[in-house]
Amino acid sequence: MNGMGEDTGFEVVIVVPRRRRKEEGDEIEKNDCVEFLVRELKKAGLIVERFRGVPAEFLKVAAPMIILGHAAAELQLKKLTYIGMELQFEWDMVEAFVKQPDGSLFSWYERYSCFRHLLYGIVNKTDSNIALKYDDKEVNYEKNKSLLKMLEIEGVVKQVFPLHDEAKRKQLLRKWALNWLDFTWQPIDEIYSYFGSKIASYFSFLGMYTRWLFFPAAFGLATQLVDFGRMQFLVLPSFFVFVISWAVFFFQFWKRKNSALLARWGINYSLNDCKEMASDVNEFANEFNYVDPVKNKFYSSRPIEKMSIQADEWCGILRKVKNNAIVVFGIICLQLPFELAYAHLYNITQIEVLRYLLTAAYLIAIQYYTRIGGKVAVSLIKCENNQGEDSSAASLVYKVFGLYFMQSYIGLFYHAVVYRNLATLRKLLIQRLIVSQVLENLIENSIPYVTYNYKKYMALHKKKYDVGSPMAKNVRLSTRVEKEYLKPSYSASIGANLEDGLFDDYLELALQFGMIMMFACAFPPIFCFATLNNLTEIRADALKLLAMLRRPVPRASATIGAWLNIFQFLIVMAICTNSLLLICLYDQEGKWRIEPGLAAILLIEHILLFVKFGFSKFVPEEPAWVRVNRLRNRAQARDLYSKQLLRSITKKLEHKGD
Template structure:
């Protein structure tokens, strides 16, 4: 602990004379006493493994695989077990530590019987409950940190993470060095994580995060492969796509301007490139991929529950229950005058009235609603920017920008939107902190859950609101030429590109995903590196030397960056938001899982490097699962089914093409839907407008004479409306209503089908693997037998000793 007090036995700092370090150590007697109170499970007998018959079959497969291993990289995806320590905890049965039955436990050395993480947890348990002054509330280390008596409290790293000698020849210097070499080093990016070692060094809570991150990354491999296959399918079928062919050959089709006055008429063939790019993401395999990703999300969550159960069994978390948490000091100070009896402990404790709690929740909910309105206002500002600048870019001097005004508008809008997202994230964190403290949660876990929900809601809405606008609102409510809908009766709403709105959605997702992941990786590693470098520079300047100074371990750790005040919140939030991007709009951007996979491969090593080298060692804490994040993942999985159904039905042209092929194309009534059935689709999907019907403020400056030498009389636009010379000019055609009905039917069928598959998968996949259930039952039986045999053996020894002592006393009788 770092303190500015001088009233304790201390170790002085070599750099800052006003900083005092108090180094705490717990002897064996204290560790044993509190380990018994905390029900710390320790090894007491080697496990006897029972392998079912199917494991023998798997061993045969391993033998076959080993024949081909000479063509693979050395030890691919495997751990170098010869460099790892003997993690005998996983090879032993464990039981709650008891000093009365200490002879049952495997104790080779009392100094190493409790590992460092367990020792730190015991010491922290003591410090959280010890009274430092006379008084009701003068208890616990957290209060000393809150009132500024201590600057920091942290367990020490085991030593340096580097060594002059090779780990393969001289072994690891300590566990930190071992973690750096076999986990945090970039050279082992393709290997599995040593989760048992991570758990022993950092605790179960951090170990579970990396286990979940590794599982998520591993599950991204099939999703990324299928997404890449969908993209490559679009590439290979591009030359055979009838729609893109017709767009590229439509030199005689003149499209109406996409903005007022400055936007010129354009040939449909000018959007040939965008039509081809759209086909890469919007092709026949898109629907299959959307269904696959919805099922994938369910399989990922269901199999994670099974994986978590295995980890909980290996780490002795099955029967572990969290201790009753202490009341937060802020809650205790606020409601110290109102008390009631705790039903568990039987002691009086502060109490928050129901009316006070409801009023605070209402105020907090109002704050959340206000911040969501701020997000909507920001999106509205982006919409205004888009409708204003499209005309500006259309009148630009550079021909490259002038001819691609819509793409330039979308690209710049996405970049500005990203900057707004990052700025609002800073504001949201402060608002979420204020609202959570206003609610006055009773315990730290309640505070953490409340803060997590607010931050996730804020950041999710902030990150995805503009994407939802592009996917479901852009170009949907613009009206038609001659009767455009306008914003504030002034600005004409933005239209989709002649090749469709999907290209805008792809650009939005691709740019936001790449920029956000790049920024997050820089902030996660770059910021601590810069901070630690600056600290070392200041130390060298204070000592007037450029040479490295050999500091004691406690001062080295003090100069590192503390772990985030919210624990693993930022790490989880980043991955959960990425999971949302990977699943919610994946029908519009099949490469999202591939980008997520590449990012996560880097993310695992970045986080490992940060924990091992750049951060102080966090307190080892226990946890059975990932907490509230699992429920959020389930909610995202449900939302992804709905959004992908709407993206396919509304944003993409899949349904209009299907209706044309079966109802209006050359194969109508024949039950076919090949490329030959799409002949004439582009012409059928465009309506005719008479240029003389333009409003004065919408009439373009050009008369279109540059195309045919004479002023144009008609232009085309994307919609299903009657021509101007019909009985009902510009009214909806029958094809429009057929397409609308097909879209609604597709949404209903798609959602019900996918939800049925998801529920069926959830039902068929048990949360606990059968072999694990059998192992748990067998272990429980063997433990009872061993405990009985050990107790019987102890009683027999005592009886023999009593008999021996009795004979000795009998022989000594005069």
């Protein structure tokens, strides 16, 4: 236990290669890299536990709460206080800061940030370089260089990754991943405490989305099972109106829930308002040339180089336009002909076996194509002038989704518009939604299992035939740290550092949402299949995170980010495509004359566009209690910064008077 009453556990692991020594009893030199690293970690106040495993040597690292507190102060972390404002953390005023829902002082993201600051903050503060050795390798530890970073570059440190908390992991397995009786219920606060805000927001969104899917699923099933008699011709238009209205209200209520979650977790509660006022204060104070007592920074009265800033701004905009044009050009000139060729060959092929073979070849080819497109998008955003990691991640989402949008829907558009073959369209919807999502779930859960077992087999096989191992026949993985080291990390399939595995999970949801929304009138029961798939997806994703993968590195994001714009775009596309489907359907079956039918459907389209852009303002994006607290905290923050400004100006004027 630490001074704050919290358990101090080993949460980070440093992996180094096993020594290539002739005998286990050989003495390790004093300037050995690993020995030096352990000593420096302990000097920094960290708790280190080391042992030699089968695949490598491991250093488990823990930290007393006071050490994490001082690291948080050095990082100038903003935390919510009991007066409702987010202020810079100070260890001396620790009792003033609000604790997490689980009672801990820091969130998982804050703790991991402090750990990284402590680990990579160990630098050579001497006046000369230090010569270190590792086996027969000599390493030069330069002045003012990070020790851990240098060891990573030299290959002495293989990996640094967060470690699962076994007690909390088993508790979440029992209450969440293996709890199939509660359907969509999830312990969101516990997920937030263990995985961080970004993963917790994803599962909160997935759970709410799945619960709301029960309504269109029931309506869609009724359209197939119930005979409405002479009112049958109104069923599909009514279903169309209901689905679009459902989607609009769902996302408005999701925004409300997301803002409530942020308030409950103490994230961005008043930070944006404080930052705006702080920038206003600093801008006004520049005219007085005073020293800011908070940042201890001298403000000069030099004019801002407006032309240089504007030039950088417009160059960044032009680079982004150029990169977007490259992506659009690639979609139109490369992917579009490929997709249309597949759709045409599928339509003219009469033998069902050949159709399945053609689809299999198409899916294999498109996987490589989209993977290449994702890597191109990653390389493009590196030369953009994006403001921070979130902006770069959003740019990546838009570019990659453009590739997947064309891949997933162009064949369906082809059959719906060119051939008006609704029977084939329904078959393709069932095939792509059911078969593809079932296969994706099997693949995304089986690949980590296969990867882990393969790495485990190779590590044991290598140790078994190691000449220097006297107990080679009985070798096995004895600790959970070794097992976690061999497990794959939670990463995106495109291999980007900007996004973790949630990129693929959100992409899967967005493609599913687009398919069920844009072709809702062609096959209304498709919502039932989506509901069943998502009920399985909740538990499968939870099991994957808790049992098959390493503990993910926490991310600061607390919303679904750019994906919200993707979903909103798909709603607008759904209005257009379903209107076109209704025209094709009623014209082909002869139940309406095309002239009045077309006028009625166009009227419905305009009404739904009004619903989309008008009713989205009908439901407030944040609950009233969140808004009231935010306004109250904004007033408190304004008073605080006003007093700070007045004190600073007074001191400056007194100094001039002296």
